[in-house]
Amino acid sequence: MAQAIPFRQASPLKASCHQCSLSNLCLPLAIEENDLDRLEDIVQQGRIFNRGEHIFDQSTPYRSCFAVKSGSIKTSIITENGEEQVTGFFMPGELVGLDSIGSEHYACTAKALERTSVCEFPMEKLEELTGKLPELQHHMYHLMSQEIQNSHQLAMLLSKNTAEERIAALLLSLSSRFQRRRMSPTNFSLPMARNDIANFLGLAVETVSRVFTRFQNQGIIKARGREVELLDIEALQMVSREFSRQCNS
Amino acid sequence: MAQAIPFRQASPLKASCHQCSLSNLCLPLAIEENDLDRLEDIVQQGRIFNRGEHIFDQSTPYRSCFAVKSGSIKTSIITENGEEQVTGFFMPGELVGLDSIGSEHYACTAKALERTSVCEFPMEKLEELTGKLPELQHHMYHLMSQEIQNSHQLAMLLSKNTAEERIAALLLSLSSRFQRRRMSPTNFSLPMARNDIANFLGLAVETVSRVFTRFQNQGIIKARGREVELLDIEALQMVSREFSRQCNS
DNA sequence: CGTCCGATTTGATCCATGTCAACTATGTAC
DNA sequence: GTACATAGTTGACATGGATCAAATCGGACG
Secondary structure (H helix, E strand, O other): OOOOOOOOOOOOOOOOOOOOOOOOOOHHHHOOHHHHHHHHHHOEEEEEEOOOOEEEOOOOEOOEEEEEEEOOEEEEEEOOOOOEEEEEEEOOOOEEOHHHOOOOEOOOEEEEOOOEEEEEEEHHHHHHHHHHOHHHHHHHHHHHHHHHHHHHHHHHHHHHOOHHHHHHHHHHHHHHHHHHOOOOOOEEEOOOOHHHHHHHHOOOHHHHHHHHHHHHHOOOEEEEOOEEEEOOHHHHHHHOOOOOOOOOO | OOOOOOOOOOOOOOOOOOOOOOOOOOHHHHOOHHHHHHHHHHOEEEEEEOOOOEEEOOOOEOOEEEEEEEOOEEEEEEOOOOOEEEEEEEOOOOEEOHHHOOOOEOOOEEEEOOOEEEEEEEHHHHHHHHHHOHHHHHHHHHHHHHHHHHHHHHHHHHHHOOHHHHHHHHHHHHHHHHHHOOOOOOEEEOOOOHHHHHHHHOOOHHHHHHHHHHHHHOOOEEEEOOEEEEOOHHHHHHHOOOOOOOOOO
């Protein structure tokens, strides 16, 4: 139940970053075509996790960061008094585990929200490689700093915005992230439960639910369970007045 | 009023990281004695800013990150609709500007809270250097990831904790940061205004004020203006039940 | 197809904190 | 020293969202 079964070890072990459809979102985007092999040498591709399985656990020795290939992941931290705080949702092309790079242990737990495949980058080797490829190093810095900015953005959302604004911002963030992957920005299904949304946004589940129905009554969205359709993106941007850069992850 | 006057260009221009009392908190801690010169080659030491002066401005092209030598700095971001969100406070030995590394522009504005001296690390050169010194690179990763963790910690504080808990956590964070510098962990003066505290913690100024007096009435702290004395640290840790790792910046 | 359990929704009530307003203290300029 | 501005405190009141409770939905499984 908790074991990831590597499952037909992805056809050729090295399905290769060259052909990966996400290469323009993921690490390869920072790498020259001819250096790409060096990244492929260290990456372990196509590990698969079922819904609910942990990709890594908080306080466990840090080994790798992971790129989402398909599916989605949620990260969360558990406090001393046992409360959970969801710190981010990660979609294909995004990197998980940046918040612990350079640390001894994972700072959070990463859990598959659905059947999810990831590429694993052993950090030791990745650090070695970034030492040799300035472009890659720069990109890592960039990714990490964006993670900081996202988190600040989230903090801001939490401290200054109403429930409606927070939820609008989240929907818009998801929308633009789907769009980046050339999927519909208006029609998608939420990878996470209401509970996770509530936790992430610092709200009670009941409030999330109420806001969803309110938005629906106003004709801004249509939602049935996790299926969501954004009917009026501009209205959403209005609500989330801060035009939601990304409240995300 | 807005110009930083370099002010007697710190005695010898290179006061040197070797003798800096903060070298065990700052970047040098990751560097071998004999490589330290290479860091000194790129750092510009001892720039001084008066209270209220900007070290750098949001949306300005990114050039450098800065280490606080003395004094203190607050960083904040301004949203499209003109609201300010304080994202962190930085004390001696801490690095400012990590949230923009690898980006084209500064993601926030950094402002001196009092007369403050900083060391400037031009990022271009620093990236070059981290490419050559694996230890330093690792340390940069570590610092950045900690920044992410701190920010997550802050988000958590904002989304799950009461006003009292937030303020207790902040006081404890400051306390431990003073202690690291071998200053009194119980007797210090707050570098920032109530307003900044309120903004940072997502509260109204009035609430901050009220909590301070409440703590005072309970004999947990003594506060007169910015002078603070923590009378009962354990009580504070009790209040901030999550034993406040660091809620800080 | 019915059962069960978790997820989601809806309703009623309460409270922590925001907001507005007034007052006080502190500091700075003349 | 006086005056004005800025920062901090205190009080009264309003409210968004939490909490508690209960109903409904939906999917997994036999």
